[in-house]
Amino acid sequence: MKINLLARFAESIFWLARYMERVENLARLLEVTETFTYDARGNQDWEAILEINADMTRFRAGHKEVTLRSVAHFYILDGANPTSIVASLDMARENARSLRHLISTEMWNQINVFHGRVKALDRRDVSPAKVSTVCRMIKEGCQAHTGITEGTLYQDEAWNFYWIGRAIERADQTSRLVDIGYLRAIRTSRDLSSRAQDTHWGALLRSATGYHAFRRVHRIRTDAVEVIRFLTQDEALPRSLLTCVGGARALTRGLETRHGMNTGRAALATLDGIDKHLRGTDVAALLDAGPHAFIDDLQCRLAEYTQVLGRDCFAQDA
Amino acid sequence: MQKLFENYDPGRFFCELFGPPRSNRRPVSAQVAKIVRRLNGFNLGALRRRSREADQELYNLGITFTVYTEQTSVDRILPFDVLPRVLSAQDWAVIERGVRQRIEAINLFLHDVYHDRKVLKDGVVPEDLVLGNPHYCPQMAGVKVPGGVYVHVCGIDVVRDRDGSFKVLEDNARTPSGVSYVIENRHLMLRTFPDFVANVGIRSVSDYGPRLHQALVQVAPGGKRDADVSVALLSPGIYNSAYFEHVFLAREMGVPLVEGRDLTIEKDRVYMKTAAGLEPVDVIYRRVDDAFLDPQAFNPNSVLGVPGLFAAYKKGGVTLANAVGTGVADDKAVYAYMPRIIRYYLDQDPILENVETYICREAEGLAHALAHLPELVVKPVGESGGYGVLIGPQASAAAIAKRREELKQNPANYIAQPVVDLSVCPTLTPGGVEPRHVDLRPFAVTGNGTWVLPGGLTRVALTKGSLVVNSSQGGGSKDTWVLED
Missing domain, CATH: 3.40.50.11290 (Rossmann fold)
Structure with a gap:
């Protein structure tokens, strides 16, 4: 007989996916910041990351200066920082551990070995000479996980919850990138069309793996409005907000159409709302006002979706 | 190149591969002889390398049990010995x-x-x-x-006692564990030694x-x-x-x-x-x-x-x-x-006998236990995992004296048994292939009838001379082969 997925496992696999997505994005952001964000005097902007993630206070408690070394330590190795890569991977592995009988052996094996490799890193591995190699290793560890999951995870409801988690987290991460990108832009120069801005918007696009795709679509010089529109409303960029939300919608709808569950309906309705909101947004006007309030609102809407999903599908008390 | 078993000496114990003590160390059957010949095809270095690979694989796969101390938790593997324990049909x-x-x-x-x-x-x-x-x-x-x-x-x-007969040491009728190792050990063996297990008939x-x-x-x-x-x-x-x-x-x-x-x-x-x-x-x-x-x-x-x-x-x-x-x-x-x-x-005789047991709650049993304490194994009745067991011949005078007092205080809490000369099996040790004591936990599943998984968990006391096979006390495990007829 078919047994439906336990609510606790639905929640665990949703979070396994979110933590892995989070780790991948953070590793990419650190790598891109390290490689592409030198200003004319060779300085890098590490503060924006801390500000956008609202981590400045916690960072200050353990580190004095905002440097590549200290920020990399904080975000990669610092187990006391709940937003660090190590902490996220711990959570991912704990979730995977409770899912071990459901996920493929290959998935578990890779997570276990990858987690061990990251746990074995020390301060020397986040030195300026090595940090980009380490970030690449971490990113590739996440991508190997993604590939193994795509190729081995049985496509029942658990599969839907997994990919919903990836999509929702990815949307959340891209919204943060837009926030950081804008902050860096106005900080680097008041002139939004200078050459420094070109590299800057390039770095933002690279953080969302959209640089070359953007070039194919816009062969003119980088334009702030077009970059933000690309990250927000493009329907082909895997990490754009609209793509992520569209993916989550299809997967949430699939809970009912493919698996006969009616407990995802309310959550689907919130996603429909987000989709409509994104499509209706005027990006040029958004940039005039500064995108922070818009991003904040979007993140709240995504959190609301997660909360409704938790209430209806993860058997959480409302 | 030194043959693996050249210096192997099971001494006064029954050996799972070479039979009763002083039997000229010939394999117990033609099938076992074939297995021994194959093992001899490996030198010690090759065996050690494969053994390390097997351990690494266990970690990677997370085939571990968790040991908790006050502050931390550590994932440990149950050490796997690459030399199998073989049982005839x-x-x-x-x-x-x-x-x-x-x-x-x-x-x-x-x-x-x-x-x-x-x-x-x-x-x-x-x-x-x-x-x-x-x-x-x-x-x-x-x-x-x-x-x-x-x-x-x-x-x-x-x-298995010195004379080769099997005896029951303990029944586990609550939530016995270990069966996963039986199956994972086999899979590990097949992956690590594909050349060794082929065509044996297991x-x-x-x-x-x-x-x-x-x-x-x-x-x-x-x-x-x-x-x-x-x-x-x-x-x-x-x-x-x-x-x-x-x-x-x-x-x-x-x-x-x-x-x-x-x-x-x-x-x-x-x-x-x-x-x-x-x-x-x-x-x-x-x-x-x-x-x-x-x-x-x-x-x-x-x-x-x-x-x-x-x-x-x-x-x-x-x-x-x-x-x-x-x-x-x-x-x-x-x-x-x-x-x-x-x-x-x-209305049948037991097919598997018990190890002789003195029940200390009975006056006769207690008297015997107290009189022969240095020769006996004394176990608390309520413990498991090998905890609280006194092995008379290996215990200090102080430990024996302490147990004597405990026996007098609370005799019903104990049983006593003669030391069983547990059989040995060739085992890879830092000093080469040496005899180590083993036991066997077969697993049985009962619904309409009872089915017994062929083989079971062979636990091995990795410390030289030790009779304690529990994983919590330095025991490891072996793949257990039941040969086809």
Whole structure:
């Protein structure tokens, strides 16, 4: 007989996916910041990351200066920082551990070995000479996980919850990138069309793996409005907000159409709302006002979706 | 190149590969001779390298048990010895029949103890030993269990004495663990030594999961077609040291691995909380001890349990495997009566004898124990995992004196046995291939009938001369081969 997925496992696999997505994005952001964000005097902007993630206070408690070394330590190795890569991977592995009988052996094996490799890193591995190699290793560890999951995870409801988690987290991460990108832009120069801005918007696009795709679509010089529109409303960029939300919608709808569950309906309705909101947004006007309030609102809407999903599908008390 | 077994000397012990002591160290059969020849094809360095690869694989796969200290938790592997323990088809036939017989008797005994108590009235087993036993569950009196099966999964610890005969050391009728290692050890062996295992003719261990599932379906509460029976495995959760095994078994059976918080009771039926709402559960293979099953019926502080589970069970709304209260049958004191229990219910001689046992709660047994303390093994009846065991010949005078006092203070807490000269098996050690003592835990599954997994868990005492095979005390394991006829 078919047994439906336990609510606790639905929640665990949703979070396994979110933590892995989070780790991948953070590793990419650190790598891109390290490689592409030198200003004319060779300085890098590490503060924006801390500000956008609202981590400045916690960072200050353990580190004095905002440097590549200290920020990399904080975000990669610092187990006391709940937003660090190590902490996220711990959570991912704990979730995977409770899912071990459901996920493929290959998935578990890779997570276990990858987690061990990251746990074995020390301060020397986040030195300026090595940090980009380490970030690449971490990113590739996440991508190997993604590939193994795509190729081995049985496509029942658990599969839907997994990919919903990836999509929702990815949307959340891209919204943060837009926030950081804008902050860096106005900080680097008041002139939004200078050459420094070109590299800057390039770095933002690279953080969302959209640089070359953007070039194919816009062969003119980088334009702030077009970059933000690309990250927000493009329907082909895997990490754009609209793509992520569209993916989550299809997967949430699939809970009912493919698996006969009616407990995802309310959550689907919130996603429909987000989709409509994104499509209706005027990006040029958004940039005039500064995108922070818009991003904040979007993140709240995504959190609301997660909360409704938790209430209806993860058997959480409302 | 040195032959692996050139300096191998099992001394005065029975060797699993080379037979009785002083038998000129010839392999016990033509089949074993072939295995030994193949092993000799490896040099020590190659064997060590493969052994390291096997250990690494166990870590990577997370085939580990978790050891908790005050601050931290460490994942440990059960050390795997690459030299297999081999059992002939004839030896296995004896163990298999013996295990079946014992389980049949244990189930009849439990049914009797919780219903008519004839065995007590007839004076076969002392009444106070059973009714006053901490594992006796008064709430189980009169409770009907499907098919009269109390012990669905049983692990019986068997040792081989110096004369080559098998003897039962202990019955495990509550929640015996270790079966996952039997199967994972085999898979590991196949991966690490594909050239070694080819064409030997080893009985497969891979169908344990489906067999267990089938047996559990057979004992479901009545009224459902087999295909509609819903089975779940109840685990204390990821922090339990046997969690890997729970994962393994849930996966092999294809059933959900649930924790107490995933279950709820409505009108004496058990339901699990799924992403689509509540769904019924008919059979629970539980790896949670009796005391923690249901805070309403047993330990009120248990957070692992399901409130109301026992009431539903009593009314036949769900089957628990193993049944509640089976500990009264695997108690070390009741063990001493097992040969008599077998004769009483089955009118047969035991196929597997007990190790000779002195029951210290009886005056005669206590007198013998006190008089021969330095030669005996003295075990507390309520402990498991090898804790609190005194091995007379290896103990200090102070330890013996201490145990003497404990025996006088609380004789009913102990049994005494002569030291069994556990058989040895060639084992890879830092000093080369050396004899190490082994035992065997065959696993039996009971639904409509009893099926015994061919082989079982061979535990090996890795410390030279040690007789303690428990994983908590430096034991490892071996792949166990039952040869085809």
